[in-house]
Amino acid sequence: MVxxxxxxxxxxVSSSTVSYVLSRKRSISEDTRRKVEAAIAELGYxxxxxxxxxxxxxxxxxxLMVPLRSDMYVPVIMEIAMAVxxxxxxxxxxxxxxxxxxxxxxxxxxxxxxxxxxMILMDVELDDDRIPVLRETDTxxxxxxxxxxxxGLTCVDLDFDATGAACVDHLADLGHRDVALIGESEAVxxxxxxxxxxxxxxxxxxxxxxxxxAVHRPCEGTYESTAGVLARILEERPSTxxxxxxxxxxxxxxxxxxxxxxxxxPEDASVVAICxxxxxxxxxxxxxxxxxxxxxxxxxxxxxxxTQLEGDRRSSLMLxxxxxxxxxxxxxxxxx
Amino acid sequence: MVxxxxxxxxxxVSSSTVSYVLSRKRSISEDTRRKVEAAIAELGYxxxxxxxxxxxxxxxxxxLMVPLRSDMYVPVIMEIAMAVxxxxxxxxxxxxxxxxxxxxxxxxxxxxxxxxxxMILMDVELDDDRIPVLRETDTxxxxxxxxxxxxGLTCVDLDFDATGAACVDHLADLGHRDVALIGESEAVxxxxxxxxxxxxxxxxxxxxxxxxxAVHRPCEGTYESTAGVLARILEERPSTxxxxxxxxxxxxxxxxxxxxxxxxxPEDASVVAICxxxxxxxxxxxxxxxxxxxxxxxxxxxxxxxTQLEGDRRSSLMLxxxxxxxxxxxxxxxxx
DNA sequence: GAAATCCGTCGAAGCGCTTCGATATCGTCC
DNA sequence: GGACGATATCGAAGCGCTTCGACGGATTTC
Numbered sequence: 001m002v003x004x005x006x007x008x009x010x011x012x013v014s015s016s017t018v019s020y021v022l023s024r025k026r027s028i029s030e031d032t033r034r035k036v037e038a039a040i041a042e043l044g045y046x047x048x049x050x051x052x053x054x055x056x057x058x059x060x061x062x063x064l065m066v067p068l069r070s071d072m073y074v075p076v077i078m079e080i081a082m083a084v085x086x087x088x089x090x091x092x093x094x095x096x097x098x099x100x101x102x103x104x105x106x107x108x109x110x111x112x113x114x115x116x117x118x119m120i121l122m123d124v125e126l127d128d129d130r131i132p133v134l135r136e137t138d139t140x141x142x143x144x145x146x147x148x149x150x151x152g153l154t155c156v157d158l159d160f161d162a163t164g165a166a167c168v169d170h171l172a173d174l175g176h177r178d179v180a181l182i183g184e185s186e187a188v189x190x191x192x193x194x195x196x197x198x199x200x201x202x203x204x205x206x207x208x209x210x211x212x213x214a215v216h217r218p219c220e221g222t223y224e225s226t227a228g229v230l231a232r233i234l235e236e237r238p239s240t241x242x243x244x245x246x247x248x249x250x251x252x253x254x255x256x257x258x259x260x261x262x263x264x265x266p267e268d269a270s271v272v273a274i275c276x277x278x279x280x281x282x283x284x285x286x287x288x289x290x291x292x293x294x295x296x297x298x299x300x301x302x303x304x305x306x307t308q309l310e311g312d313r314r315s316s317l318m319l320x321x322x323x324x325x326x327x328x329x330x331x332x333x334x335x336x
Numbered sequence: 337m338v339x340x341x342x343x344x345x346x347x348x349v350s351s352s353t354v355s356y357v358l359s360r361k362r363s364i365s366e367d368t369r370r371k372v373e374a375a376i377a378e379l380g381y382x383x384x385x386x387x388x389x390x391x392x393x394x395x396x397x398x399x400l401m402v403p404l405r406s407d408m409y410v411p412v413i414m415e416i417a418m419a420v421x422x423x424x425x426x427x428x429x430x431x432x433x434x435x436x437x438x439x440x441x442x443x444x445x446x447x448x449x450x451x452x453x454x455m456i457l458m459d460v461e462l463d464d465d466r467i468p469v470l471r472e473t474d475t476x477x478x479x480x481x482x483x484x485x486x487x488g489l490t491c492v493d494l495d496f497d498a499t500g501a502a503c504v505d506h507l508a509d510l511g512h513r514d515v516a517l518i519g520e521s522e523a524v525x526x527x528x529x530x531x532x533x534x535x536x537x538x539x540x541x542x543x544x545x546x547x548x549x550a551v552h553r554p555c556e557g558t559y560e561s562t563a564g565v566l567a568r569i570l571e572e573r574p575s576t577x578x579x580x581x582x583x584x585x586x587x588x589x590x591x592x593x594x595x596x597x598x599x600x601x602p603e604d605a606s607v608v609a610i611c612x613x614x615x616x617x618x619x620x621x622x623x624x625x626x627x628x629x630x631x632x633x634x635x636x637x638x639x640x641x642x643t644q645l646e647g648d649r650r651s652s653l654m655l656x657x658x659x660x661x662x663x664x665x666x667x668x669x670x671x672x
Numbered sequence: 673g674a675a676a677t678c679c680g681t682c683g684a685a686g687c688g689c690t691t692c693g694a695t696a697t698c699g700t701c702c
Numbered sequence: 703g704g705a706c707g708a709t710a711t712c713g714a715a716g717c718g719c720t721t722c723g724a725c726g727g728a729t730t731t732c
Contacts, residue, residue, distance in 0.1 A: 001448075001450070002448070044444070045448070046444070046448030046449040048390065048450050049389065049449045049450055049451040050386045050388070050390040050395060050450060051386070051389075051390045053384075053385065053386025053387075053389070054386040054387045054390050059385065059386060061432075064433070066418075068418055068422065074410060074411045074414050075410045075411070077414065078410050078413065081433065082402075082404055082405075085434070085435050086404065086435060086437075089435075089438070094432055094451060095433045096430055096431065096433070097400070097417065097421050097430075097431045097432070097433040098430075099418060099421050099422060099425075102425070108380070108382070112337075112338070112380065112381070112382030113382040113384060114337070114384050114385055114386060115385040221618070222617075222620075223618065223620035252588040252592070253588075255592070256588070256592040256595065259592065259596060260596070281558075282557070282559065282585075283559060284558075284559035284560055284589075
């Protein structure tokens with residue numbers, strides 16, 4: 001292992017000077033800087049992370065807590081995780097991967113051992129038990145998701161309430177009078193996951209405001225469960241012509257089933273999905289959708305956490321407005 | 337922050353004794369152990385990770401390098417990552433998430449800075465440029481995937497060559513004389529990703545051995561590209577009755593398209609997928625498939641890396657035999 | 673022209689832990 | 703009963719870095 005002392009010897013300076021070259025915390029003459037940088041390059045020096053963490057009380061690591069087995073759509077989680085990791089590197093930070101099942105003990109361990117300087121939490125429930133621990137240990141943190149009580153916390157999320165409303169508006173504007181929300185699985189609602197509950201709330205509120213009729217059905221996302229859900233919707237409300245799909249896994253089965261039942265999309269039925277653009281674009285027909293801005297959220301979370309680490313401990317709440325893109329899967333309701 | 341010295345004071349012993357209680361490297365009387373453990377619990381002590389890393393020259397961290405934007409199926413990557421993380425915790429290790437686009441510089445940084453003790457690499461290419469760096473820096477590492485030259489390296493992967501062959505065997509045994517391999521996207525083959533190349537090789541070899549006819553078509557996995565691929569296959573070889581699908585994204589479109597063209601699965605066409613069991617089970621009909629043992633590979637990788645860290649630096653090559661499960665999507669070829 | 677200021681560098685302390693050698697207290701063996 | 707080995711504990715060194723105070727020399731200020 002190359003140490004700072006060897007770099008110092010090679011450059012003919014003291015090790016504190018090398019440290020200051022690296023940290024830029026004191027001014028260094030151009031000449032010295034060049035010599036040190038040459039020595040670093042020549043020896044292939046990398047500061048020892050542990051030593052640095054011990055001396056500076058900063059690990060330059062962010063902990064990212066992701067759901068282990070998720071009801072959430074896995075590609076979205078992955079996209080957020082990758083965005084976080086990439087953005088963190090821009091700030092010279094590494095990312096430690098934790099699973100949500102480490103729970104409160106995990107949060108305690110991280111904040112107690114100094115293995116990470118801050119945390120980013122995903123899959124936040126309305127009444128998440130990690131939150132009290134975060135407050136108690138005063139750990140810099142950003143939540144991706146919105147708990148019931150966000151006081152004093154920094155959060156970023158898509159505004160799912162507005163998302164639900166926007167989907168209704170789009171369909172209502174096209175003349176649809178009977179719409180259905182094909183939602184996440186029962187388990188997601190039972191766990192009180194914020195995003196599903198908020199979407200439903202926004203959906204139902206706007207349905208009432210627009211004076212149209214609606215049903216909501218949880219859906220597991222398998223082909224068979226989607227078939228069952230669709231059959232029940234069409235049985236109870238044969239006049240349903242507008243579908244909002246929140247469970248990404250149900251999208252492909254739904255389109256397939258509509259095709260099979262000779263309902264043309266968008267001539268006979270309109271479909272609006274809440275999903276990443278990529279999914280909307282690779283379906284056929286291309287889906288009108290509210291996109292899930294995974295990258296934006298991941299990057300924003302890192303920036304916020306860095307702001308906190310720089311000393312600004314003000315909380316903030318960022319609800320990204322939904323962006324509904326009209327594609328090929330929605331059109332005016334058929335004349336009844 | 338609670339330090340080991342405070343624990344020692346609270347327990348009425350020296351800090352080295354506390355350290356030995358934690359590490360079990362020297363014998364400690366039952367009495368002392370209890371006092372120390374009580375003090376630890378009472379104070380909520382967590383050893384400072386940096387200090388520990390500095391003193392012991394071990395970070396208790398594993399670096400996991402995952403593809404950033406993958407042609408691989410994202411859920412498989414995620415499943416491996418989660419399995420690695422969970423298993424690592426069993427060994428008291430944390431997991432540092434790196435993206436493959438950090439490339440060789442990332443490998444150098446990790447091995448130079450002591451931020452992790454070992455690496456686990458995913459998305460290994462046949463001629464991966466991270467491998468020479470691994471050899472040069474002598475970093476303990478396990479590859480999930482199989483490069484062209486695995487000498488001196490420890491690897492784990494599904495035996496994709498045997499997988500391709502097993503799929504052919506299954507279809508040939510059922511009497512299919514014309515089969516098609518719907519593969520990964522062109523880009524995957526161009527990058528010389530091991531698993532795609534090996535599957536194709538095994539497929540083609542066994543096709544020749546069994547004296548049946550076959551076509552291979554790369555596929556992007558969108559509905560439209562799958563439609564195009566299927567149309568071409570049926571045009572060139574209308575007698576094709578057996579399909580092997582390697583690109584998970586193409587599975588749903590393929591089933592939908594077969595349904596639409598009134599080809600019943602499995603009566604008119606048999607489908608064998610190479611995918612996680614979960615995907616096979618939630619399709620309709622449930623798919624005959626060779627499962628991708630993501631969890632097994634993730635766990636095995638961690639165990640191997642721990643073995644290396646314990647001093648056993650022998651290389652090893654673990655090719656998991658394919659497990660083909662017959663479900664509802666394959667049956668005897670229709671009488672022609 | 674002496675005092676004040678700034679710049680660039682150095683030496684040393686100290687971060688919290690592990691680990692080595694030393695020491696003290698036993699019980700055990702002829 | 704004295705020598706010996708085991709067992710349990712302690713003290714101190716040292717891991718590689720950051721950071722504080724100090725210091726010499728150049729520059730500015732009145």
